[in-house]
Amino acid sequence: MASDAISPLLTPAGWELLSSLGPYREADSLKVNESLRKAGHSPELVAAALTQSRLRAKAEAKFGEFAHQMLFTQAGLEQATRLSIAALHAQRFTTAGITSVADLGCGLGADSLAMASLDINVTAVEMDEVTAACTTINLMPFPHAKVVCGRAEDADLDGIGGVWLDPARRTTSTSGTTRLFDPEAFSPPLSFVEELADRGLAVGVKMGPGIPHEAVPATAEAQWISVNGDVVEAGLYFNQLARPGIRRSALVVGPSGMNEITSAVAYDPAAQDAEIGPVAGYLYEPDGAVIRAGLVADLARSMGAHLLDEHIAYLSSDDPVHTPLARCYKVLEVKPYNVKALKAWVKASRIGVLDIKKRGISVTPEELRRQLLTGSGKGPNKATLVLTRIGEDRVAIVVEPHGW
Template structure:
């Protein structure tokens, strides 16, 4: 979307058209677009409205029903914070007693929306002019929020007692940036802000290595319904937990669960867990738990140990409920060999195979083709190391008692 398309969408005619469009359906989008043009509507407006309808449909995954009243750009939607996660960000600022927050790199305004909903005064700053205009539209219902088109690092922070920063982690071509020094602005430049405003929070890529974290940060990885969506660094009053690492797991019902490490620095080494023989149950840690280096801690809570050193699978003798682990009953296990595995599945008439793996170079798609499974039954197999050997563990998902 460009400025011309945005201008057409924000016209009375454009806004009315957006409100009249039915829920987006890929199969009917082209006929609907043609019908609107046949009615004499501006083709550019129709194209912009249909694109916006498609983005709003995608936006519901992050913003729920609020997406129906928002404007999106493709990049802005991809990089925006989910509203459920933004609510947790906002709660940190409210609990810290912030009276005016600077949201630097506000994007399309997701985090500022959550802060505004709590009544927090927010100065939302965005370098890209079009994105700033989109944020202004999305934040129109929040008088506490002021959107400014400008450079985040050049922002006057007088009167600001807390800062949230979301540096861009994609190139203009849309490619992801993994080097923190290549963020825009760079991670070091954002971290320098805490000398002026100690209450600093910022988003970083979930893959950031622990060794690259500031020791005084509280680093938290967040997953939603099993998918790791972000990592955040929190400082000063925004980190009542103190320096260290944690995982925030938001389940499918919207409940929040936190697992916090016992380390006293964000860059501390990951504690090694105890390796055990394969037992009755296998546990798969949530991605946020793995990223935070808390696999051993999560296992200890249910009496489970690692199946192998540095492998994020746990095993134990009993079935226990925890939001941080998915449980499987172990049905069988044997050393990995293609011929053996193929015969095992053939004898049991397995035609549908779910393949999980860690600590092996086997590519699941290629393996599935090599197995050529056939039959009415289904199976879940885990490829990993057991007792130092590449192995197959045959499992079935189980719901642990609460």
């Protein structure tokens, strides 16, 4: 977003117009545009105000009511941390007694806002001028927060006790943006984060949830977080921010609140020694954060459940075990994976809505669903199929969600 898309709003008249707009509705945007233009507002100001109104509406999912007093860029909003998760980051610093933090690569300032809300003195550093201008507005309610436009690597850390980083994990070219996977290709790279930690600072960094375990520094605590089933980040914490006795964890945020499973040791694929057994009365699909953290075997042991296959993240048990860390299904039937036989079953069972889950089998659920439902008569019943591999056998497990 160019600076001329923000600057019209950084005037009393521009801010007043933006604040006067009601809830954004896409269907009304053209009519509102024409009305504002007829009222004498410049095309540039009208475009900027409507863009911000649209972004604010979209931002409510991450920022709640705060969104109505903030400024956004499209790219910044897509990458911004949910305010509820930013609050967890901020709590790490207050728990450690850190009162001054540099938020390097602060983006639109979600983490800075959360820290400032806890009376932490925040220096928010952002390289992009337009984003820094938005962040300055977003942090205006907090006199102990300031914004610096510059590179994270050049930030003055004198008198700073803690550092938070959210490195850029995409590269931009004429064809668009591309996701980066090598932590050393991030901006700033993971090695820079480790250098800060080596200086004794309380350091936390937000990484993508796909970071490989071998890339996690031996000196860090790693925490994978999911929100309503969506794995949103892997946070690495050093020095005072790392919790004693925890090397990795999965924090699952959902309808039942926050639930966590932890391990005191680094991930070792050879040490995933949970019991292996057949499909029993109930099947469990561990949350994505549990899988990313390499804690499936730990979860199985804590539940008294077993794995179906040592390489696949499905668990089973004879009796239902309640856990917010996995989705539970009652097993109705176990079939060999055979498309022709499954198609006949769909037709005979008068199934019109079919949910397909799979792990360990090279099949596209959407394509298989089309195959199975074509010519089935589109019956009134619903069904859920779990496709997986147990050893050398491919199976189709008919299940139904188990509520509590």
